[in-house]
Amino acid sequence: MQIRNIKLKNYRNYDNIEVDFGNKLNIIIGNNAQGKTNLLESIYVLAVTKSFLSVKEKDLVNFNEKFARISGIIANNTRSDCKLDIIFSDKGKMVKVNDKEVKKLSKYISIVNVIIFSAENIWIFKDSPSTRRRYFNMQISQISNVYLKYLSDYNDLLRQRNEFLKLINVNKQSDNYYLDILDEKYSSFSVEVFKYRKKYINDINEYLDEMYKKITGDSGLKLIYHTDVISDKDIFLEKIKKNYSKEILHKMTLEGPNRDDFYFILNGKNLSLFGSQGQIRSAVLALKLSEVKLFNKITGDTPILLLDDIFSELDIDKKNNLLSSIRDDVQTIVTTTDIDNIAENIRKNANIYKIDNGRIVLQNLNN
Numbered sequence: 001m002q003i004r005n006i007k008l009k010n011y012r013n014y015d016n017i018e019v020d021f022g023n024k025l026n027i028i029i030g031n032n033a034q035g036k037t038n039l040l041e042s043i044y045v046l047a048v049t050k051s052f053l054s055v056k057e058k059d060l061v062n063f064n065e066k067f068a069r070i071s072g073i074i075a076n077n078t079r080s081d082c083k084l085d086i087i088f089s090d091k092g093k094m095v096k097v098n099d100k101e102v103k104k105l106s107k108y109i110s111i112v113n114v115i116i117f118s119a120e121n122i123w124i125f126k127d128s129p130s131t132r133r134r135y136f137n138m139q140i141s142q143i144s145n146v147y148l149k150y151l152s153d154y155n156d157l158l159r160q161r162n163e164f165l166k167l168i169n170v171n172k173q174s175d176n177y178y179l180d181i182l183d184e185k186y187s188s189f190s191v192e193v194f195k196y197r198k199k200y201i202n203d204i205n206e207y208l209d210e211m212y213k214k215i216t217g218d219s220g221l222k223l224i225y226h227t228d229v230i231s232d233k234d235i236f237l238e239k240i241k242k243n244y245s246k247e248i249l250h251k252m253t254l255e256g257p258n259r260d261d262f263y264f265i266l267n268g269k270n271l272s273l274f275g276s277q278g279q280i281r282s283a284v285l286a287l288k289l290s291e292v293k294l295f296n297k298i299t300g301d302t303p304i305l306l307l308d309d310i311f312s313e314l315d316i317d318k319k320n321n322l323l324s325s326i327r328d329d330v331q332t333i334v335t336t337t338d339i340d341n342i343a344e345n346i347r348k349n350a351n352i353y354k355i356d357n358g359r360i361v362l363q364n365l366n367n
């Protein structure tokens with residue numbers, strides 16, 4: 001899958017630009033605060049309709065304007081030259097495929113698969129579990145809109161259940177009866193969400209350590225999925241029922257995918273607690289490269305790989321190990337402040353762009 005061209009109108013610090021991308025490696029150079037991250041972000045937003053940064057939609061619109069538009073031409077296995085548009089305004093957001101509005105975002109999100117690495121990704125593994133759940137929800141949704149459906153059903157039910165736990169009168173027969181009805185459904189959606197998450201993490205682990213070794217030369221990395229959910233729905237339902245009195249006391253749901261967590265271990269040690277900055281960064285990069293492989297296996301197409309400022313904190317060998325471990329057929333867009341970060345033999349086949357204050361001042365196209 002490739003993005004061939006992007007046009008930005010009033011997006012962040014861009015007023016009007018158009019960029020053509022090559023099929024292989026594309027390198028975006030620019031000093032700090034010129035718009036490198038914003039450009040990568042715009043490709044991500046075009047694909048999944050929201051930013052990977054925790055920002056409000058209106059922040060994507062240029063400070064002085066009322067709307068922003070991202071338009072892109074995408075080619076994948078099944079469609080060549082598919083035009084996508086996303087428009088943000090005070091009326092909300094609107095997406096279009098080949099100039100036709102698409103109302104269902106879940107349909108739109110599965111069209112383009114992107115994998116992004118940015119400094120914020122490192123925070124995912126330092127931040128609270130809800131950040132990690134949000135992250136893995138987005139990743140799994142990109143390859144499965146069935147998961148997205150289960151997840152939204154689950155979230156609806158969780159909301160209902162939490163509201164009910166605030167009001168429940170345990171002495172009332174009808175209240176107990178209603179909780180039983182909710183929990184029949186609650187346990188089945190929980191198990192569905194659990195199955196997708198478990199499979200995703202197992203699949204990632206098929207590649208993760210190999211990728212970590214390619215970048216760092218070391219091995220022993222694993223991603224762990226921590227959950228209270230059990231694959232057998234009836235046993236899980238029993239488990240919930242045993243906890244009723246505690247839940248009623250706390251007035252909230254205490255068991256389910258809403259409490260799940262994910263973390264890395266490196267040779268048995270939790271990386272978020274004991275890892276160095278460089279180790280965490282390399283682990284997250286290994287995760288991204290594993291996602292590229294997994295998406296490719298599932299969809300039969302390669303996702304677009306966006307790497308924002310990957311070079312800081314990696315030593316010179318790791319930088320070039322990383323770039324040379326990316327397969328040639330994966331369209332990759334990287335940003336850097338310093339072109340000297342990239343070895344000459346990798347650079348010579350790449351497209352090179354220079355950004356200065358929201359303008360493209362150089363496009364050197366080689367592929």
Ligand SMILES: Nc1ncnc2c1ncn2[C@@H]1O[C@H](COP(=O)(O)OP(=O)(O)OP(=O)(O)O)[C@@H](O)[C@H]1O
Nearest residue numbers: 012013031032033034035036037038059061062063
């Ligand atoms: N909604 C917006 N309207 C106008 N400008 C914005 C908006 N949002 C962000 N900016 C500006 O965009 C500029 C460029 O940001 P960006 O994060 O893309 O820089 P960068 O090239 O990635 O820099 P660095 O090398 O420091 O990471 C910043 O000066 C920021 O203030």
Ligand SMILES: [Mg+2]
Nearest residue numbers: 036037038309
């Ligand atoms: Mg940046």
